Structure formats: C-alpha cells, structure tokens
Amino acid sequence: MTPSTDVAAGLETDALLDDPEIRIVVCCGSGGVGKTTTAAALGVRAAERGRKVVVLTIDPARRLAQSMGIDRLDNIPRRVEDIEGDGELHAMMLDMKRTFDETVEAHTDAERARAILDNPFYQSLSAGFAGTQEYMAMEKLGQLRARDEWDLIIVDTPPSRSALDFLDAPKRLGSFLDGKFIRLLIAPAKIGGRAGMKFLNVGMSMMTGTLGKLLGGQFLRDVQTFVAAMDSMFGGFRTRADATYKLLQAPGTAFLVVATPERDALREAAYFVERLAAEEMPLAGLVLNRVHGSEAARLSEERALAAAENLESVGIVDQAAGKAGLGDPADPVAATSPETPESPLSPEHGNEPSTHEPPQQEPHEHDRTSDTPAPHGRGDKSSDPSGPPTHTEADRHDTPATDTASVQVSVEVSVEQLTAGLLRLHAERMQVVAREQHTRDSFTTLHPEVLVTEVAALPGDVHDLAGLRAVGELLATGSASTPAGAS
Amino acid sequence: MSRFQVVSGKGGTGKTTVAAALALALATEGRRTLLVEVEGRQGIAQLFETDALPYEERRIAVAPGGGEVHALAIDAERALLDYLQMFYKLGSAGRALKKLGAIDFATTIAPGVRDVLLTGKACEAVRRKDKQGSFVYDYVIMDAPPTGRITRFLNVNDEVAGLARIGPIHNQAQAVMRVLKSPETAVHLVTLLEEMPVQETADGIAELRAAELPVGRVVVNMVRPHLLDEDALRTASGGRRKEIAKALTRAGVTGSAGLVRPLVTQAAEHAQRVGLEREQRAVLAGLGLPMAELPLMGEGVGLSALHELAEEFRKQGVGDETADAAGQTPRGGRPRGSGRGVGS
Ligand SMILES: Nc1ncnc2c1ncn2[C@@H]1O[C@H](COP(=O)(O)OP(=O)(O)OP(=O)(O)O)[C@@H](O)[C@H]1O
Ligand SMILES: [Mg+2]
Numbered sequence: 001m002t003p004s005t006d007v008a009a010g011l012e013t014d015a016l017l018d019d020p021e022i023r024i025v026v027c028c029g030s031g032g033v034g035k036t037t038t039a040a041a042l043g044v045r046a047a048e049r050g051r052k053v054v055v056l057t058i059d060p061a062r063r064l065a066q067s068m069g070i071d072r073l074d075n076i077p078r079r080v081e082d083i084e085g086d087g088e089l090h091a092m093m094l095d096m097k098r099t100f101d102e103t104v105e106a107h108t109d110a111e112r113a114r115a116i117l118d119n120p121f122y123q124s125l126s127a128g129f130a131g132t133q134e135y136m137a138m139e140k141l142g143q144l145r146a147r148d149e150w151d152l153i154i155v156d157t158p159p160s161r162s163a164l165d166f167l168d169a170p171k172r173l174g175s176f177l178d179g180k181f182i183r184l185l186i187a188p189a190k191i192g193g194r195a196g197m198k199f200l201n202v203g204m205s206m207m208t209g210t211l212g213k214l215l216g217g218q219f220l221r222d223v224q225t226f227v228a229a230m231d232s233m234f235g236g237f238r239t240r241a242d243a244t245y246k247l248l249q250a251p252g253t254a255f256l257v258v259a260t261p262e263r264d265a266l267r268e269a270a271y272f273v274e275r276l277a278a279e280e281m282p283l284a285g286l287v288l289n290r291v292h293g294s295e296a297a298r299l300s301e302e303r304a305l306a307a308a309e310n311l312e313s314v315g316i317v318d319q320a321a322g323k324a325g326l327g328d329p330a331d332p333v334a335a336t337s338p339e340t341p342e343s344p345l346s347p348e349h350g351n352e353p354s355t356h357e358p359p360q361q362e363p364h365e366h367d368r369t370s371d372t373p374a375p376h377g378r379g380d381k382s383s384d385p386s387g388p389p390t391h392t393e394a395d396r397h398d399t400p401a402t403d404t405a406s407v408q409v410s411v412e413v414s415v416e417q418l419t420a421g422l423l424r425l426h427a428e429r430m431q432v433v434a435r436e437q438h439t440r441d442s443f444t445t446l447h448p449e450v451l452v453t454e455v456a457a458l459p460g461d462v463h464d465l466a467g468l469r470a471v472g473e474l475l476a477t478g479s480a481s482t483p484a485g486a487s
Numbered sequence: 488m489s490r491f492q493v494v495s496g497k498g499g500t501g502k503t504t505v506a507a508a509l510a511l512a513l514a515t516e517g518r519r520t521l522l523v524e525v526e527g528r529q530g531i532a533q534l535f536e537t538d539a540l541p542y543e544e545r546r547i548a549v550a551p552g553g554g555e556v557h558a559l560a561i562d563a564e565r566a567l568l569d570y571l572q573m574f575y576k577l578g579s580a581g582r583a584l585k586k587l588g589a590i591d592f593a594t595t596i597a598p599g600v601r602d603v604l605l606t607g608k609a610c611e612a613v614r615r616k617d618k619q620g621s622f623v624y625d626y627v628i629m630d631a632p633p634t635g636r637i638t639r640f641l642n643v644n645d646e647v648a649g650l651a652r653i654g655p656i657h658n659q660a661q662a663v664m665r666v667l668k669s670p671e672t673a674v675h676l677v678t679l680l681e682e683m684p685v686q687e688t689a690d691g692i693a694e695l696r697a698a699e700l701p702v703g704r705v706v707v708n709m710v711r712p713h714l715l716d717e718d719a720l721r722t723a724s725g726g727r728r729k730e731i732a733k734a735l736t737r738a739g740v741t742g743s744a745g746l747v748r749p750l751v752t753q754a755a756e757h758a759q760r761v762g763l764e765r766e767q768r769a770v771l772a773g774l775g776l777p778m779a780e781l782p783l784m785g786e787g788v789g790l791s792a793l794h795e796l797a798e799e800f801r802k803q804g805v806g807d808e809t810a811d812a813a814g815q816t817p818r819g820g821r822p823r824g825s826g827r828g829v830g831s
Contacts, residue, residue, distance in 0.1 A: 031498035061683050159498060159635075263787070264499075295749035299740065307738035314737070415727060419734035422750040425757055428712075431785060459759040461682045 010479020011285035011451035017046040017152070022254050024145065024153045024247065025284070029258035030268035031159045034289040036060045037462050037471060038258050038455075039156040040068065040091070044465060045472030047080075047089035051151040054090040056140060058133070058156045063463035065093055075099060077144070082465055090150070099136040100126040121222040133158040134165055135241070142244040167275065254284035257450075259443075261291055261436035266443045273447050285451035287475065288440065292432045292457050301430035308423035311416040454478035488513075488806060489673035489703065491613045491666065492628045495637040495691065496677030497684040501708040503530040504788050504796070505677045505781065506630040507556075511797035513806045514554030518625040521612050522547075522558045525605040530630060531558050536790055542566075544612075548790075550797070557624070559612070564590055566604040570659075602643040603660050610666045634676060634691035641667050641674070642698045673703030678771070680707060680764040685771060692774060704805075705776050707768075709783040713761055779803050 016022060027039040036057050043055035054077050057070070065071040068080050070091045075098045077090035104122075105113045116122050126132060137158055144153050158165070247253060255276055259269035269286060276283045443450075455474040462471055492513070494506040503524070510522040521544060524531050529539045535547045540560040548556040567590060615623045632640045643660065666672060676691055678684040688705060695702050728747045735743035771778065781799055784792040800806065 032500075062686065063682075294753065296746050296753070298742075299746060303740065307735065307740045310738040311734060415730040415734045418727065419731050419738065422731065422754055423735075423738070423740075425754055426750055429753055435785075459756040460763055463682075 011287075011453040012479065013042070013045075013453055013476045014049065016254060016284055017042065017049055017051065020151070021252055022152065023252040024141070024155065024254070026155050026157065026248065026253065026255045027258055027287075028157045028255060028272060029287075030265055033258050033260045033265050034287075034455075035159075035258045036156045037064070037468070038256070038287055038289065038475070039154050040064065041462075041468045041471035041475060042256075043089050043091065043154045044080075044083065044468045045476065046152055046154070047083045047087035048085045048469070048472075050085055050087045052088045052149075053152045053154060054092070054144060054150045056092055056094060056137070056144065056153065056155045058094045058137060058158050060093055060156075061461070061463060063461070067464040075102070080465075094133070094137055094140055096133045096136040097126050099140050100132065103136075103139055116226065119222060119226045121226045125226075134168075138241065138244045142240055142247065145247060167279065248281050249279065251282060254282055256284050256287050258287045258289055260289050261439050263439050263442075266439055270443060270446050273450055283450065285453065286443075288452055288454045288478075290457040291454045291478075292429060292436055294426065294429050294433055296426055297430070297433065299426060299430075301427045301434070304423045304427040304430065308420040308427070311420040311423070314416050452479060488626075489671050489701070490622070490624075490626050491609070491672040492626055492703065493631045493637075493641070493672065493674040494629060494677060494706075495631045495634050495674060496706070496708075497635075497679075497687045498633045500677045500679050500684050501781075502633070502677050503534060503630045504793070505675075505706050505708055506628050507531060507534050508781070508793055508796035508800055509675075509805070510556045510558075510626070510628040511548060511550050511793060512800035513626045513628065514548075514550035514556050515801065515806070516552045516554060518550075518554045519623070520554070520556050520626045520628060521624040522556055522628050522630065523609050523612065524558075524560050524630040525609070526630075526632065527560065527562065529560060531560065534788070534793065559608075561605050561608045563601045563604045566608050567600075570604070602640050603663065606641065606643065606663050606667065607659050610663045613666060613671065631674075634687045637674065637691060638694040638698050638700065641695075641700055668699055668701070670701060672701050674700055675703040675706055677706045677708050679709055680767045682763070682767065685767045689770065689774060692776070702776060705771055705774060705778050707771065707778060707780045710780050711783050713757075779805050 016025070025039075025042060027035045027042070029035050036059065039055055039057060040060070043053050046053045056077075057065070060068075060070070062071065068078075068091045070078050070080075070093050072078075075092065075095040077092040080089040080091050083089045101117060104116050108116070134157075137155065141153065141155050144150070248255075257269045257272050257276075259265040273283060273286075444452075453475055455471060455478055458467075458470070462468060492506075492509060494502050494509065496502045496505070506524075507522060510520045514520045522531055524540075531547070532538060532540050535558070537547055540547075540558055542560065542562045542565045544557050544559045546555050547558045550556060609627060609629055612624060613627045617623050631637055642664075674695055676688045678688040692702055728751065731750075732743045732747050735746060740746065779800060780803065781796050784795070786792065788796070
C-alpha cells in the first residue's frame with residue numbers, strides 16, 4: 001500500500017543513518033505517535049546497515065521491550081541478538097530514578113551521596129517531579145555520548161503531553177537546582193549581608209516562615225538538608241545540562257519529529273519544528289507515522305458507496321439477509337440488546353439474522369457512527385422475511401451473550417453483499433485517506449521546507465524484530481511513494 | 488452514582504473528550520455539573536469552542552432538559568495564593584513571594600503540593616453546598632492526568648502528609664483523601680481497543696485498587712464500526728474473486744479486475760484489526776468492571792459530536808443512577824440559576 005503524498009522532497013532515511021558524521025538522532029513528538037517504535041526501528045535498520053548503534057528507549061511497550069531483551073530495568077545498554085550483518089545494536093530502557101541516583105553517586109563522595117539518597121525530599125524529586133524524566137534522558141544521553149563507544153545514538157523522548165517539554169523541562173529543573181530561591185533557602189545570611197539585599201532578607205524570613213507553616217517545618221528542613229548536601233553538585237548539574245544542550249545543537253545531531261496525520265499531533269509537530277529552528281537545533285525531517293493509503297484509490301468514496309447501494313438493491317430481491325457476514329459480533333452494546341431474531345418488534349425486522357450491529361452504513365461517517373450501537377440495520381434491506389439465512393453465526397468465537405442470540409444460522413454470503421461490504425470498507429478507507437491528506441496539507445503549507453517520510457499504518461502492533469524491520473523499511477522508502485491518494 | 492467522577496486514561500485516548508461528554512450527559516434533567524481541568528492546557532475551552540477559561544467557574548454549555556455544564560480550569564498557583572490569602576491574609580506579600588520564585592517552587596517543584604492544591608480545589612467543589620444545604624453541583628467531573636500518573640496524583644495525601652507533617656496543607660491533604668477514598672468518587676479509565684492503552688488500563692486499575700481508590704468504568708473510546716467480518720472475508724479470498732469482479736462490473740465500477748485484489752487486501756487488514764480488537768475486548772472483559780463505549784466520530788469532535796457522545800452515554804445508562812449512592816443529600820432536578828457564582 002502506498003500512501004499518497006504531494007510533499008516536494010522526501011527524507012532520505014538511509015542516507016541519514018549511513019552518514020558517519022551523524023552521531024545522535026533524537027526522535028521527538030507528542031505522546032502516542034510512535035516515537036519509541038520509530039527509534040527502535042531506526043536502530044535495527046542502522047545496525048543492519050553496518051553501524052554500531054545504541055537506542056535509548058523510554059517507556060517502551062512491554063512486548064517490544066521483551067523482544068529486544070531490554071525489559072530488565074538495569075539502566076545499561078544490552079546487546080540485541082539476531083541482528084543481521086556486521087553492525088551491532090544495543091538497547092536500553094531509561095530508569096529515571098536510577099539515573100538520578102547514579103548521577104548523585106558519581107559526583108559526590110559516598111557519605112554525602114548517602115545523605116542525599118536518603119533524604120525524603122530527594123526521593124520525591126527523583127521519583128516523580130514533572131521534568132525529572134526529561135532531565136534524566138538528557139543526562140543519560142550525555143553519558144552515552146561521553147563513552148564514545150557507538151557510531152550512532154538514537155534517543156526516544158519521554159511521553160510528555162507536549163513535544164516541547166523535552167526541551168524545557170531540564171532547564172526548569174536546572175534553574176531550580178541552582179536558582180536564586182534555593183540558594184536563599186540555604187544561605188540567607190550570606191546574601192542578606194550584602195548591601196542592597198535587605199529586601200530579599202525581609203522577604204526571605206517571611207517566606208521561610210510562611211512556607212514553614214504551610215508545609216510544616218520538617219519539610220523545609222528536609223529541603224534545606226537536601227540542598228546543602230547537593231550544593232557541591234549544583235555547578236555540575238548545570239554544566240552538564242548546558243553541555244548536553246550544546247550537543248543537541250551540534251551538526252552531528254539530527255532531530256526527527258514524529259507525528260501521526262492527525263490535527264493535534266501535527267500541530268505539536270509544527271510547534272516543534274519552529275522551536276528547533278529558534279534553538280538552532282538541526283532538524284532532519286518529519287516522520288509521518290500510521291498513514292493510511294489505498295491501492296484502489298482510483299475508486300472514489302462516492303463511487304464506491306454508489307456501487308455498494310446498487311448491489312444492495314439487487315440483493316434485496318434474492319438475498320434477504322442483507323446484513324449477512326456483516327457486523328461486529330463483539331459489540332457489547334448490541335450484544336446485550338433485548339432484541340432477538342425470533343421476536344421482531346416489527347415486520348421489517350423479521351428476517352434480520354442474528355448479527356448485532358447495523359451493517360448498512362450510511363454514506364457519511366458522521367451519520368454512521370452516531371447510530372452504531374443501534375441493534376438494527378436499515379429496515380429496507382431486509383424486506384423479504386422468507387429469504388434464506390445466509391451466514392453461520394453459531395460457530396464464531398463470540399462472547400457468550402452473542403452466542404445465545406445466534407441460534408439462527410445463515411449459510412452463505414451472497415456475492416452482492418460481500419462485494420457491497422468490500423466497497424463500503426473501501427469508502428471508509430478513502431474517507432480516512434482524505435481526512436489525513438487534508439491535515440497534512442495544512443502542515444505542508446505551514447512548513448514546506450520540512451522533509452517527510454511516511455510509515456503506513458500497519459494493521460497490527462509492532463512488537464518484534466521482524467516488525468521493526470518492516471517499519472524500518474517503510475521509513476526508508478516512505479519518501480519515494482508514488483502519488484496514489486484520493487483522486 | 489458517585490458525585491466526583493475522575494476521568495483518566497492513556498495520553499491521547501480521549502480523556503478530555505470523554506470527561507466533557509460525561510459532564511454533558513450527567514447534566515440532563517436540570518442537573519448542574521462542573522467540569523474541571525487540572526493540567527493548564529485549556530483543553531475544555533478548545534473543545535467547547537470558547538475563549539480560554541479563567542480561574543473561575545462559568546457556564547459553558549446547556550444540556551437537554553435545562554441542565555447546565557460549568558467549567559473551571561484549576562490553576563495551582565492561583566489556588567495556592569487563595570489558600571495563603573485565606574489562612575494568612577497575605578495581601579500583596581503574595582506578589583513578593585512570587586517574585587522570589589517561592590510560589591513557583593511550591594507549585595511546581597515541591598513534590599505533591601501542586602497535586603494537593605488541584606485535588607483540593609476539586610473536592611471543595613464536590614462538597615460545596617448552597618444556603619439551603621443542597622449541593623451546588625450534582626456532579627463534578629475531572630479531566631485528570633493520564634493513567635501513568637493518576638494514582639500518585641490522587642494518592643498524594645500519603646506523600647504530602649509524610650513530607651508536610653503538620654500545618655494546613657497536611658490537614659487539607661487528609662480531608663481530600665477522605666473524599667477520594669469514599670464511594671463519592673469514581674475513577675474512570677478511557678482506553679482504545681489497542682494493546683498499549685488496554686495494557687495501561689489494566690496496570691492502572693491494579694494500581695488504583697492497591698491504593699484503595701474507587702475504580703469506576705472502563706470507557707472504550709473511538710470504537711470503529713465493523714463492516715465485514717472474518718468469515719465473510721475467508722469466503723471472499725477463497726476463490727470468489729471472479730464473482731466479485733463481475734459483481735463490481737454489474738454495480739457500475741469500471742476496471743474492476745484490478746480492484747479486486749486491493750479491496751480484498753483492505754478487507755484482510757480490516758479483519759486482522761477486528762481480530763486484534765476482539766483480543767483487547769477480551770482482556771477488558773476480564774477486568775470485571777462496568778464498561779461504556781463511544782464511537783469514533785469520523786469528522787472529529789466538535790460541539791455537536793460532543794452532544795452525540797453525551798447522548799451515547801445516556802443511552803448506555805451512564806448517569807441513570809441517582810447521585811445519592813454515597814448517602815449524600817439526594818437531589819433530582821433543581822431550579823436553574825439557584826447556585827451562587829463561586830471562585831471569582
Ligand atoms: N470518540 C471520538 N471520535 C473521534 N475523535 C475523538 C474521539 N474522542 C477523542 N477524539 C479525538 O482524539 C484526540 C485526542 O482527544 P483528547 O484531547 O480528548 O484526548 P486526551 O486523552 O485528553 O489527550 P491528552 O492525553 O493529550 O490530554 C482529539 O483530537 C479528539 O478530538
Ligand atoms: Mg486532555
């Protein structure tokens with residue numbers, strides 16, 4: 001299936017992966033768009049093209065992690081087996097708390113490290129402060145790069161609500177860790193002694209007083225102990241965060257923005273593209289993930305629906321069971337419907353077989369979805385109560401509720417109904433294709449300069465190496481697709 | 488039916504949309520609901536196509552039968568300043584604190600404080616009564632943080648009570664917990680029929696239960712209609728292609744020979760998806776929770792689609808139960824406009 005495209009230029013994924021100058025690829029984008037899968041697929045492909053690669057994943061799906069052998073949270077890269085060719089793939093899953101702990105341990109003596117790690121405030125901060133994960137992802141990236149053991153580091157970014165959190169959160173935490181406020185907390189006397197700082201001093205005592213009352217004195221003491229223990233490290237935190245930031249601006253880094261062809265995701269992608277430009281960070285291109293296409297695109301939605309209706313109007317003459325073979329047997333709403341085929345509420349329903357959802361779809365998605373849970377199809381499709389039952393229901397792997405309603409047996413789907421079903425399915429697909437095309441056009445108008453590659457929507461989940469290889473192949477070929485979209 | 492309805496779920500599964508539809512559905516028959524958001528994203532305003540919500544409760548929609556949906560975007564910083572004002576009469580000193588970064592510290596860095604303030608404000612709305620002693624809102628619906636953070640968000644009491652062992656924040660945290668752990672509260676999880684969100688839902692339920700937080704329904708969102716089932720497909724791929732080509736031609740489709748293969752391929756993909764969805768449904772059924780199901784709106788979700796989704800909830804009996812499950816003052820329809828404006 002080749003999704004349609006009218007973008008001017010394509011992203012050359014293989015050229016990017018093969019480029020020895022490129023040392024870091026960052027996959028970013030809003031939540032749920034497939035960043036982790038993209039990062040892992042790029043890793044597999046780069047390794048099988050001969051490079052020595054490490055992939056840093058964040059929150060991978062369990063089965064994906066298992067298939068790569070990185071479902072243990074030990075915070076070190078593991079070599080992935082079964083990679084073909086001379087390259088190597090290493091992968092790891094970020095453990096944010098552990099990374100924080102290790103950073104503390106690496107930058108202070110054992111006694112101080114213990115004091116910090118035991119501090120309740122630190123424990124809360126390292127386990128869950130919004131932004132810690134982003135900060136630690138950057139920290140880990142810096143560490144991996146410093147080891148210089150890999151040709152290429154591919155990083156996934158945390159599943160933040162907005163693509164931009166990845167850039168902003170480390171700064172926020174960094175500015176807290178060596179910010180004015182926290183310095184005031186530990187050293188009010190020092191600062192207050194200086195001329196011109198009287199105001200701060202007054203503000204300070206009032207503030208610690210207030211916060212103390214509000215949070216309880218113990219909490220403030222915990223913070224103060226923590227800050228005192230961390231004091232020696234603050235400079236280090238800031239320095240390394242700055243260094244990693246610079247690394248992201250370097251020519252050896254390439255950003256890939258991942259998005260699905262949906263409004264929200266592409267809006268985030270557009271923000272991110274703009275932000276990267278403002279930060280002078282190198283954007284390689286956009287990965288458009290889960291794109292729908294159709295090889296039968298020359299048959300438009302309208303024509304498909306018209307043809308389906310033609311067939312169905314033939315069908316009512318000799319095929320009573322208009323909905324044979326159609327419907328969702330597992331629909332719980334319909335399945336619990338009191339209706340049974342044996343007790344029709346009205347004659348026009350008399351011959352409906354035991355299917356559970358309206359099979360006769362209205363031409364417009366809108367209309368169609370609004371009556372999805374209704375237990376009946378359109379009555380006009382079933383006007384011949386004596387028609388032969390056309391479909392076997394009883395042997396399906398249905399929910400028990402459905403089975404009890406499925407005593408009436410149908411034998412065969414008429415070719416008209418089958419073909420009409422295929423046509424309606426196609427019409428639905430074409431509607432999706434058109435909607436996605438529209439959303440993409442809005443993005444392209446805004447950012448015609450961004451190179452794009454497309455990954456077709458796969459019907460199933462990606463959770464093994466073969467799946468990742470397939471996605472890698474799509475990433476590499478997605479920019480060369482022939483226009484085949486809605487005509 | 489619990490009066491405090493918390494809507495969580497994996498990111499992007501439709502939490503905001505579902506919370507809004509639920510607020511509309513529960514507002515029928517003259518009821519009054521409050522829809523709150525806590526992440527500062529103005530998702531509700533976008534959805535209802537209104538201007539950004541201020542830190543103030545205001546009516547954003549009316550429901551069939553004269554009900555009203557009010558909305559509030561809770562802002563932790565403003566909530567904190569309100570508390571400070573309330574307890575300490577801080578006045579303009581609040582601004583000085585803000586300058587120093589103290590407010591920022593308390594609401595974004597100090598672990599848990601922010602969440603205490605957010606849940607605290609919501610619980611205050613749940614318990615608020617008017618002069619006659621009846622609840623100002625029949626239901627409060629929260630567009631909550633995603634599954635990965637929901638338990639920690641709601642269970643923040645433990646942590647904060649541990650950190651801030653005395654003081655108003657401590658007391659506040661405990662009061663909130665009493666509401667959250669009672670039958671007055673129900674936490675719903677939104678999911679899609681896909682592996683990751685279903686997995687996350689299962690994990691989330693386990694976590695909520697471990698924390699003794701009351702789990703409500705699983706809401707399956709964006710359910711796609713199924714047009715063809717696997718049996719029909721098997722028949723199709725099994726040697727009826729010529730017949731299908733003829734049928735296509737009869738129906739007026741030109742060049743039908745070349746279309747059969749891609750059409751059948753699409754049907755195969757569809758069938759595979761249906762199969763996967765069925766697996767995920769089975770997993771969800773195994774969770775033993777009441778379910779609700781919302782269809783995929785093909786044109787996206789605007790105001791009218793939102794009303795359709797609310798209608799869908801009503802059809803499935805969501806909200807039929809009266810709001811007195813927790814033994815609180817029951818109230819049916821109430822005269823409109825009797826609630827006082829709050830929070831402004
Ligand atoms: N039933 C539905 N039919 C069609 N589209 C839907 C449906 N429910 C939600 N959507 C769409 O899915 C997208 C995500 O929905 P929404 O913003 O409600 O999710 P969310 O879970 O709140 O996301 P986030 O995790 O970012 O807060 C929106 O574009 C919304 O319009
Ligand atoms: Mg939301």
